[in-house]
Amino acid sequence: MFGLDNKDTRMLLVVAVLTLCAPFILNPFPTDSAMAQFNAGYPDLMQRFVIFGIFAIGFNILFGLTGYLSFGHAAFLGVGSYSAVWMFKLLSMNVVPAILLSVVISGLFALLIGFVSLRRSGIYFSILTLAFAQMSFNLAYSVLTPITNGETGLQLTLDDPRILGVSATADGSIPVTSLFGLEMRSTFEMAVGPWAFQFNAGYYLCALILLAAFYLSIRIFRSPFGMMLRAVKSNQQRMNYTGLNTKPYTLAAFVISGMYAGLAGGLMASMDPLAGAERMQWTASGEVVLMTILGGAGTLIGPVLGAGFIKYFENIFSKINDHVLHGWFSFMPDGLEDFVVFIIHPFIGKGWHLTLGILFMLVVVFLPGGLVEGGQRIAKWVKGRKNKDDSTSATKTPAE
Amino acid sequence: MGILEVKNVGKRFGGLQALGDVNLSVKENTVHAIIGPNGAGKSTLLNCLVGKLIPDTGSVMFDGQSVLGRKPFEINQMGISRVFQTPEIFGDLSVLENMLIPCFAKRDGAFSLNAITSVPSEKDVLEKAEAMLEEMNMADKRHMHAASMSRGDKRRLEIGMCLSQEPRLLLLDEPTAGMARADTNNTIDLLKEIKEQRDITIAIIEHDMHVVFSLADRITVLAQGTPLVEDDPQNIRGNPKVREAYLGESA
Numbered sequence: 015m016f017g018l019d020n021k022d023t024r025m026l027l028v029v030a031v032l033t034l035c036a037p038f039i040l041n042p043f044p045t046d047s048a049m050a051q052f053n054a055g056y057p058d059l060m061q062r063f064v065i066f067g068i069f070a071i072g073f074n075i076l077f078g079l080t081g082y083l084s085f086g087h088a089a090f091l092g093v094g095s096y097s098a099v100w101m102f103k104l105l106s107m108n109v110v111p112a113i114l115l116s117v118v119i120s121g122l123f124a125l126l127i128g129f130v131s132l133r134r135s136g137i138y139f140s141i142l143t144l145a146f147a148q149m150s151f152n153l154a155y156s157v158l159t160p161i162t163n164g165e166t167g168l169q170l171t172l173d174d175p176r177i178l179g180v181s182a183t184a185d186g187s188i189p190v191t192s193l194f195g196l197e198m199r200s201t202f203e204m205a206v207g208p209w210a211f212q213f214n215a216g217y218y219l220c221a222l223i224l225l226a227a228f229y230l231s232i233r234i235f236r237s238p239f240g241m242m243l244r245a246v247k248s249n250q251q252r253m254n255y256t257g258l259n260t261k262p263y264t265l266a267a268f269v270i271s272g273m274y275a276g277l278a279g280g281l282m283a284s285m286d287p288l289a290g291a292e293r294m295q296w297t298a299s300g301e302v303v304l305m306t307i308l309g310g311a312g313t314l315i316g317p318v319l320g321a322g323f324i325k326y327f328e329n330i331f332s333k334i335n336d337h338v339l340h341g342w343f344s345f346m347p348d349g350l351e352d353f354v355v356f357i358i359h360p361f362i363g364k365g366w367h368l369t370l371g372i373l374f375m376l377v378v379v380f381l382p383g384g385l386v387e388g389g390q391r392i393a394k395w396v397k398g399r400k401n402k403d404d405s406t407s408a409t410k411t412p413a414e
Numbered sequence: 415m416g417i418l419e420v421k422n423v424g425k426r427f428g429g430l431q432a433l434g435d436v437n438l439s440v441k442e443n444t445v446h447a448i449i450g451p452n453g454a455g456k457s458t459l460l461n462c463l464v465g466k467l468i469p470d471t472g473s474v475m476f477d478g479q480s481v482l483g484r485k486p487f488e489i490n491q492m493g494i495s496r497v498f499q500t501p502e503i504f505g506d507l508s509v510l511e512n513m514l515i516p517c518f519a520k521r522d523g524a525f526s527l528n529a530i531t532s533v534p535s536e537k538d539v540l541e542k543a544e545a546m547l548e549e550m551n552m553a554d555k556r557h558m559h560a561a562s563m564s565r566g567d568k569r570r571l572e573i574g575m576c577l578s579q580e581p582r583l584l585l586l587d588e589p590t591a592g593m594a595r596a597d598t599n600n601t602i603d604l605l606k607e608i609k610e611q612r613d614i615t616i617a618i619i620e621h622d623m624h625v626v627f628s629l630a631d632r633i634t635v636l637a638q639g640t641p642l643v644e645d646d647p648q649n650i651r652g653n654p655k656v657r658e659a660y661l662g663e664s665a
Contacts, residue, residue, distance in 0.1 A: 017532060238518050238536060239529040241507075245515050248504040255464065255502070256516045257490035257579065259524040266527055 033221040044208030057214030070317030072274020078312035081247035086147025090120040092294030094279025106178035109284040120276020128268035154291040167290030310384030331366040423472035434640040450636035495576035501568035505561030513543040550574040566597035
């Protein structure tokens with residue numbers, strides 16, 4: 015289907031079901047239950063899941079296929095966000111032109127940075143991209159204040175000269191982003207017994223774009239172009255002596271992944287029309303590297319899993335505080351309860367980075383292929399057990 | 415006039431004159447061996463032919479066109495393929511993919527943004543790669559991880575990859591270095607087969623005299639960066655100058 019083989023079609027369908035049913039899947043606990051804080055099915059967080067999923071899918075096209083580790087991809091995300099917000103300020107509150115502009119501008123920006131950075135490979139390439147991203151961050155933060163509004167961040171105001179649209183609504187507030195009139199923030203709530211499921215227009219737009227982005231990445235992975243990118247990672251010397259020019263291949267991969275990042279940035283601004291320089295900081299670039307490696311670099315679905323995993327941790331784990339812990343361990347005797355809470359305390363709340371760091375370390379050491387490899391190992395183990403059961407039952411049958 | 419004409423090529427690395435004044439003419443559809451003791455400049459000469467090094471002086475003409483100043487991939491697209499001393503293949507890819515890449519390079523050129531079709535749908539390239547694997551007796555290994563093969567198989571694959579580009583000149587840099595006797599003999603047989611069945615010119619750098627005398631139509635002996643003598647194999651064997659270069663004056 016869609017020019018994919020069976021295995022890839024199945025994977026695409028799984029991702030489609032997961033993203034489209036996310037409001038159910040991420041809300042397994044009734045609203046009033048103690049476990050409700052582990053629910054992640056609210057629009058804001060779901061949007062972040064898929065937007066960072068898109069970001070990581072794009073990053074994986076560069077890092078997973080060619081092996082070039084960019085440490086400056088957040089710059090493209092930031093550029094995408096700024097472009098989108100400017101489109102909202104100047105043209106209209108429709109998200110389509112904003113997203114298109116963010117993809118185009120970040121693509122051009124990636125072309126420029128890639129052209130220079132790709133003159134080197136390995137660690138020097140990483141350092142060059144990091145330097146460019148930090149430069150962009152500092153420019154956005156100070157020098158380019160007229161464009162980026164400096165440390166305050168770029169926001170919509172009541173006197174934006176919106177050509178197609180109004181500067182302010184009738185009741186004097188800033189208009190909201192929409193897709194041909196469908197407001198991105200509009201949410202339909204469905205209550206089923208004690209559960210409350212939220213269906214948000216913005217989330218579904220992001221989810222559909224994620225599916226398109228995922229589909230495109232499968233096509234790239236399976237194409238001759240994708241094979242050439244893997245060949246770049248494997249042996250550049252052989253590439254050159256096989257009549258292939260590696261430079262345009264790596265540059266094309268860099269620009270494509272920069273455009274994915276710009277798309278993610280544009281979507282971010284479409285959901286919440288503001289853009290700040292901190293989106294371009296090196297920690298943000300590092301995060302997408304973590305997502306890709308944690309999920310499984312070079313695999314198709316890995317980056318999406320990694321993005322979901324990290325964003326879930328960031329938002330859910332960080333909300334657990336001592337108060338919640340005391341609630342959980344209240345069945346213990348007082349002294350022991352305090353002791354257990356004391357032990358767990360550094361790993362939760364603001365300490366979630368510590369937990370994530372340990373997890374990341376364990377994954378890199380024991381599962382170099384990331385979560386995807388973990389899944390494969392479990393599947394193999396289950397299959398092996400099943401086969402064993404089958405064979406034992408098969409040998410038993412004649413005896414009966 | 416030969417298909418490859420090397421004229422007055424010199425190359426200096428700091429204080430070392432690696433190549434003095436090399437003249438070499440490789441005739442079309444022959445096997446031309448370049449031999450010489452260690453440090454004679456064989457590899458430097460080869461690197462000057464494929465664009466890895468640029469000689470300080472002289473000219474290198476391939477089929478009437480200069481190769482100097484061109485990048486390795488451009489020289490390859492002109493019709494010169496190179497086999498390395500240690501097999502250079504795409505270790506992370508499957509054997510079939512290894513063979514597909516030169517076939518795509520031949521059809522689509524140095525760069526093609528072919529990101530929408532899928533590899534299995536490219537029937538013409540796939541057929542060509544499969545046929546070449548068949549010819550190399552590697553069809554049963556097509557799904558193997560290339561890095562996990564034996565040295566002899568890697569060499570065979572690399573030669574197959576070069577041949578699938580239908581080059582006019584095949585350069586071999588010590589193709590049997592570090593190989594067991596059996597693998598060496600297999601490689602010699604393979605090269606003999608190629609020589610008989612194809613319109614191809616082969617230039618080979620080799621240490622192993624057994625390999626050289628079983629294959630070469632013409633031999634150039636290089637010593638201290640200059641060609642000592644160029645002659646037919648039977649005359650090289652008895653040439654006192656060659657013995658002297660290889661074994662030292664006392665011999």
